[in-house]
Amino acid sequence: MRRGWKMALSGGLRCCRRVLSWVPVLVIVLVVLWSYYAYVFELCLVTVLSPAEKVIYLIFYHAIFVFFTWTYWKSIFTLPQQPNQKFHLSCTDKERYENEERPEVQKQMLVDMAKKLPVYTRTGSGAVRFCDRCHLIKPDRCHHCSVCAVCVLKMDHHCPWVNNCIGFSNYKFFLQFLAYSVLYCLYIATTVFSYFIKYWRGELPSVRSKFHVLFLLFVACMFFVSLVILFGYHCWLVSRNKTTLEAFCTPVFTSGPEKNGFNLGFIKNIQQVFGDNKKFWLIPIGSSPGDGHSFPMRSMNESQNPLLANEEPWEDNEDDNREPSISHEAYRVQCWEPF
Numbered sequence: 001m002r003r004g005w006k007m008a009l010s011g012g013l014r015c016c017r018r019v020l021s022w023v024p025v026l027v028i029v030l031v032v033l034w035s036y037y038a039y040v041f042e043l044c045l046v047t048v049l050s051p052a053e054k055v056i057y058l059i060f061y062h063a064i065f066v067f068f069t070w071t072y073w074k075s076i077f078t079l080p081q082q083p084n085q086k087f088h089l090s091c092t093d094k095e096r097y098e099n100e101e102r103p104e105v106q107k108q109m110l111v112d113m114a115k116k117l118p119v120y121t122r123t124g125s126g127a128v129r130f131c132d133r134c135h136l137i138k139p140d141r142c143h144h145c146s147v148c149a150v151c152v153l154k155m156d157h158h159c160p161w162v163n164n165c166i167g168f169s170n171y172k173f174f175l176q177f178l179a180y181s182v183l184y185c186l187y188i189a190t191t192v193f194s195y196f197i198k199y200w201r202g203e204l205p206s207v208r209s210k211f212h213v214l215f216l217l218f219v220a221c222m223f224f225v226s227l228v229i230l231f232g233y234h235c236w237l238v239s240r241n242k243t244t245l246e247a248f249c250t251p252v253f254t255s256g257p258e259k260n261g262f263n264l265g266f267i268k269n270i271q272q273v274f275g276d277n278k279k280f281w282l283i284p285i286g287s288s289p290g291d292g293h294s295f296p297m298r299s300m301n302e303s304q305n306p307l308l309a310n311e312e313p314w315e316d317n318e319d320d321n322r323e324p325s326i327s328h329e330a331y332r333v334q335c336w337e338p339f
Contacts, residue, residue: 031219035219039061043209071284075174079164081168083139094135136151142155152165152167154171154243174234178230182231241263
């Protein structure tokens with residue numbers, strides 16, 4: 001009886017947490033809806049007197065608004081991609097692993113299982129990266145999200161403002177959302193500013209629109225400052241081909257730590273997120289190369305272009321050269337597991 005109550009209580013708490021997780025998204029949606037009303041109706045239709053100015057303002061506003069809401073929608077409802085079935089332990093392997101009580105034997109079992117997979121990253125202690133909650137061997141750059149309760153390919157972070165985990169499947173959409181958010185706030189601030197000054201000087205009558213115009217400028221500037229900082233940080237991450245998790249900890253190769261292990265050069269780093277076809281870079285359509293389970297390495301680029309090796313040389317180049325039979329995938333980076 002007591003166990004049943006505990007299960008019911010646990011289920012109720014999970015349900016409440018799921019509902020509350022949508023509160024930040026609801027706040028953003030309400031702010032955006034109000035900004036739409038304030039800009040379109042109170043500013044353009046009521047305050048702006050010139051018909052030509054109204055048309056120009058509305059055309060550019062709605063063009064930005066469409067891409068802004070489109071990318072936000074994609075960031076929220078694009079599910080984080082999980083490792084495919086071959087990375088999960090089979091029923092037999094799972095039973096063997098759980099029944100084994102010796103940690104060193106369990107470690108060796110994971111090593112043997114990982115030999116069948118294209119996985120070469122390790123934990124800081126040199127062990128195979130294994131998720132004991134999802135019962136799978138983690139692909140490179142994959143991490144377990146404690147909020148989503150799943151392992152996410154190329155996980156960047158869990159964002160409460162989109163109530164979703166940002167990773168391989170939706171990082172491009174998230175970055176576009178930040179870009180269009182900055183542009184949205186900047187456009188509103190620049191077009192509203194002149195009317196803010198007119199209201200301030202008393203050149204326009206003090207009507208209901210005054211409150212909306214003044215507050216619209218304040219909110220746009222406030223969000224612009226915070227968003228441009230966040231967008232700039234993620235632009236830096238993209239230019240270095242890093243995730244947020246990898247930026248806060250030094251990735252570990254099989255040959256040792258290397259903070260620039262995935263850095264392929266500025267252009268190639270951008271292509272790793274947006275793809276090779278530039279016509280899709282501004283549109284929220286999936287174009288990231290690969291399947292999220294494996295990624296090109298800096299070490300491979302250095303073998304093709306020795307000039308890159310002078311930038312930040314590897315500590316154990318001699319050891320790497322002694323193992324020509326190991327593919328370039330063997331030099332992937334692993335980040336300390338924060339979850």
